[in-house]
Amino acid sequence: MFYYLDGTVAELLPYLAVIDCGGVGYACKTTNNTLSGLKKGQRGRVYTYLNVGEDVFDLYGFATQNELNSFKLLLGVSGVGPKAALAILSSATPEALAMAIVTEDAKTLTMAPGIGKKIAQRIILELKDKMAKESATxxxxxxxxxxxxxxxxxxxxxxxxxxxxxxxxxxxxxxxxxxxxxxxxxxxxxxxxxxxxxxxx
Structure with a gap:
Protein backbone atom coordinates (compact mmCIF):
# COMPACT_ATOMS: atom_id res chain seq x y z
CA MET A 1 0.00 0.00 0.00
CA PHE A 2 2.76 2.46 0.97
CA TYR A 3 6.25 2.13 -0.55
CA TYR A 4 7.85 5.04 1.27
CA LEU A 5 7.00 8.29 3.02
CA ASP A 6 8.88 11.47 2.15
CA GLY A 7 8.13 14.59 4.14
CA THR A 8 8.99 16.70 7.15
CA VAL A 9 9.95 14.92 10.35
CA ALA A 10 7.31 16.25 12.76
CA GLU A 11 8.10 14.21 15.86
CA LEU A 12 10.71 11.76 17.13
CA LEU A 13 9.92 9.50 20.07
CA PRO A 14 11.36 6.18 21.29
CA TYR A 15 10.79 3.66 18.48
CA LEU A 16 8.50 6.16 16.69
CA ALA A 17 8.91 8.77 13.95
CA VAL A 18 6.06 10.98 12.71
CA ILE A 19 6.46 12.07 9.08
CA ASP A 20 4.31 14.96 7.86
CA CYS A 21 3.32 14.40 4.23
CA GLY A 22 1.04 17.11 2.85
CA GLY A 23 -0.37 18.00 6.23
CA VAL A 24 -0.99 14.40 7.31
CA GLY A 25 1.23 13.01 10.06
CA TYR A 26 2.10 9.33 9.59
CA ALA A 27 3.25 7.61 12.78
CA CYS A 28 5.89 5.03 11.87
CA LYS A 29 7.23 2.55 14.37
CA THR A 30 10.93 2.25 13.74
CA THR A 31 14.42 1.39 14.98
CA ASN A 32 17.04 3.38 16.85
CA ASN A 33 19.23 3.19 13.75
CA THR A 34 16.58 4.90 11.62
CA LEU A 35 15.79 7.45 14.33
CA SER A 36 19.46 8.43 14.57
CA GLY A 37 19.40 9.53 10.92
CA LEU A 38 16.27 11.69 11.20
CA LYS A 39 16.12 15.27 12.47
CA LYS A 40 12.98 16.98 13.69
CA GLY A 41 11.87 19.76 11.36
CA GLN A 42 13.93 18.46 8.45
CA ARG A 43 12.94 16.40 5.46
CA GLY A 44 13.14 12.65 5.86
CA ARG A 45 12.29 9.51 3.92
CA VAL A 46 11.41 6.10 5.32
CA TYR A 47 10.61 2.87 3.47
CA THR A 48 7.45 1.42 4.91
CA TYR A 49 5.83 -1.83 5.94
CA LEU A 50 2.12 -1.95 6.80
CA ASN A 51 1.13 -4.58 9.34
CA VAL A 52 -2.59 -5.28 9.16
CA GLY A 53 -4.39 -7.85 11.28
CA GLU A 54 -7.21 -8.30 13.73
CA ASP A 55 -7.24 -5.11 15.81
CA VAL A 56 -3.85 -4.20 14.29
CA PHE A 57 -3.06 -1.48 11.76
CA ASP A 58 0.55 -0.41 12.28
CA LEU A 59 2.92 1.38 9.95
CA TYR A 60 6.67 0.74 10.20
CA GLY A 61 9.34 2.90 8.62
CA PHE A 62 13.03 2.30 7.88
CA ALA A 63 15.86 4.48 6.64
CA THR A 64 17.01 1.97 4.03
CA GLN A 65 15.50 -0.81 1.97
CA ASN A 66 18.09 -3.15 3.48
CA GLU A 67 16.74 -2.48 6.96
CA LEU A 68 13.17 -2.99 5.71
CA ASN A 69 14.16 -6.28 4.05
CA SER A 70 15.83 -7.42 7.28
CA PHE A 71 12.67 -6.54 9.24
CA LYS A 72 10.48 -8.60 6.91
CA LEU A 73 12.98 -11.44 7.03
CA LEU A 74 12.85 -11.50 10.84
CA LEU A 75 9.04 -11.49 10.81
CA GLY A 76 9.21 -14.72 8.82
CA VAL A 77 10.86 -16.50 11.76
CA SER A 78 8.40 -18.32 14.01
CA GLY A 79 8.01 -16.56 17.32
CA VAL A 80 9.45 -13.23 16.12
CA GLY A 81 6.97 -10.38 16.03
CA PRO A 82 7.38 -6.72 15.01
CA LYS A 83 8.49 -5.63 18.49
CA ALA A 84 11.27 -8.22 18.64
CA ALA A 85 12.34 -7.45 15.06
CA LEU A 86 12.59 -3.72 15.88
CA ALA A 87 14.62 -4.50 18.99
CA ILE A 88 17.08 -6.62 17.01
CA LEU A 89 17.48 -4.02 14.27
CA SER A 90 17.91 -1.29 16.88
CA SER A 91 20.98 -3.05 18.24
CA ALA A 92 22.34 -4.47 14.97
CA THR A 93 22.59 -3.11 11.44
CA PRO A 94 21.40 -5.28 8.53
CA GLU A 95 25.07 -6.07 7.85
CA ALA A 96 25.69 -7.14 11.45
CA LEU A 97 22.50 -9.21 11.44
CA ALA A 98 23.51 -11.03 8.27
CA MET A 99 27.00 -11.65 9.62
CA ALA A 100 25.61 -12.96 12.92
CA ILE A 101 23.42 -15.44 11.05
CA VAL A 102 26.22 -16.68 8.80
CA THR A 103 28.73 -17.00 11.65
CA GLU A 104 26.06 -18.38 14.05
CA ASP A 105 26.76 -15.58 16.52
CA ALA A 106 23.76 -15.76 18.86
CA LYS A 107 25.44 -13.36 21.30
CA THR A 108 25.01 -10.43 18.88
CA LEU A 109 21.29 -11.11 18.65
CA THR A 110 20.82 -11.48 22.42
CA MET A 111 22.17 -7.94 22.88
CA ALA A 112 18.70 -6.76 21.81
CA PRO A 113 16.24 -6.21 24.71
CA GLY A 114 13.88 -9.16 25.16
CA ILE A 115 15.83 -11.50 22.86
CA GLY A 116 16.94 -14.62 24.71
CA LYS A 117 19.33 -17.33 23.63
CA LYS A 118 16.57 -19.68 22.42
CA ILE A 119 14.94 -17.16 20.08
CA ALA A 120 18.38 -16.05 18.83
CA GLN A 121 19.27 -19.64 17.98
CA ARG A 122 15.91 -20.11 16.25
CA ILE A 123 16.52 -17.01 14.11
CA ILE A 124 19.93 -18.32 13.08
CA LEU A 125 18.63 -21.82 12.40
CA GLU A 126 15.59 -20.77 10.36
CA LEU A 127 17.35 -18.10 8.32
CA LYS A 128 20.34 -20.32 7.57
CA ASP A 129 17.90 -23.02 6.51
CA LYS A 130 16.16 -20.50 4.25
CA MET A 131 19.54 -19.62 2.76
CA ALA A 132 20.27 -23.29 2.08
CA LYS A 133 16.90 -23.69 0.33
CA GLU A 134 17.56 -20.55 -1.71
CA SER A 135 20.90 -22.00 -2.78
CA ALA A 136 19.22 -25.24 -3.85
CA THR A 137 16.39 -23.62 -5.79
Missing amino acids: TGLDFSGGAAVNVPAFTNKATEAAQALAVLGYTSQEVQMALKGVDVENLPLEEIIRQSLKKMVK
Missing part, protein backbone atom coordinates in the same frame (compact mmCIF):
# COMPACT_ATOMS: atom_id res chain seq x y z
CA THR A 138 18.37 -20.86 -7.51
CA GLY A 139 21.62 -22.68 -8.04
CA LEU A 140 23.50 -20.19 -5.90
CA ASP A 141 27.15 -21.08 -6.44
CA PHE A 142 29.82 -19.88 -4.04
CA SER A 143 32.67 -21.76 -5.73
CA GLY A 144 33.67 -18.88 -7.99
CA GLY A 145 32.78 -17.52 -11.39
CA ALA A 146 33.61 -14.91 -13.96
CA ALA A 147 31.12 -12.43 -12.53
CA VAL A 148 33.18 -12.15 -9.33
CA ASN A 149 36.33 -10.14 -9.84
CA VAL A 150 38.58 -12.12 -7.47
CA PRO A 151 41.11 -14.89 -8.21
CA ALA A 152 39.03 -17.39 -6.23
CA PHE A 153 36.05 -17.24 -3.91
CA THR A 154 37.80 -16.92 -0.56
CA ASN A 155 36.23 -17.88 2.75
CA LYS A 156 35.36 -14.24 3.46
CA ALA A 157 33.79 -13.81 0.03
CA THR A 158 31.79 -16.99 0.55
CA GLU A 159 30.56 -15.81 3.96
CA ALA A 160 29.67 -12.40 2.49
CA ALA A 161 27.78 -14.07 -0.35
CA GLN A 162 25.92 -16.28 2.12
CA ALA A 163 25.05 -13.24 4.25
CA LEU A 164 23.63 -11.43 1.22
CA ALA A 165 21.66 -14.55 0.32
CA VAL A 166 20.24 -14.58 3.86
CA LEU A 167 18.98 -11.05 3.23
CA GLY A 168 17.09 -12.30 0.19
CA TYR A 169 19.33 -11.40 -2.74
CA THR A 170 19.60 -13.73 -5.73
CA SER A 171 22.76 -15.42 -6.97
CA GLN A 172 23.13 -12.94 -9.81
CA GLU A 173 22.61 -9.93 -7.53
CA VAL A 174 25.15 -11.29 -5.04
CA GLN A 175 27.80 -11.82 -7.71
CA MET A 176 27.29 -8.35 -9.18
CA ALA A 177 27.38 -6.75 -5.72
CA LEU A 178 30.66 -8.45 -4.79
CA LYS A 179 32.32 -7.55 -8.08
CA GLY A 180 35.01 -4.96 -7.45
CA VAL A 181 34.82 -5.19 -3.64
CA ASP A 182 38.18 -5.87 -1.98
CA VAL A 183 37.20 -9.20 -0.43
CA GLU A 184 40.82 -10.07 0.32
CA ASN A 185 41.62 -7.19 2.66
CA LEU A 186 38.38 -5.74 4.03
CA PRO A 187 36.70 -7.04 7.21
CA LEU A 188 33.65 -9.23 6.54
CA GLU A 189 31.13 -6.67 7.79
CA GLU A 190 32.63 -3.96 5.55
CA ILE A 191 32.46 -6.31 2.53
CA ILE A 192 28.76 -6.85 3.27
CA ARG A 193 28.17 -3.12 3.82
CA GLN A 194 29.82 -2.11 0.54
CA SER A 195 27.95 -4.82 -1.36
CA LEU A 196 24.61 -3.69 0.07
CA LYS A 197 25.33 -0.08 -0.88
CA LYS A 198 25.93 -1.14 -4.48
CA MET A 199 22.60 -2.99 -4.60
CA VAL A 200 20.49 -0.03 -3.48
CA LYS A 201 21.95 2.50 -5.91
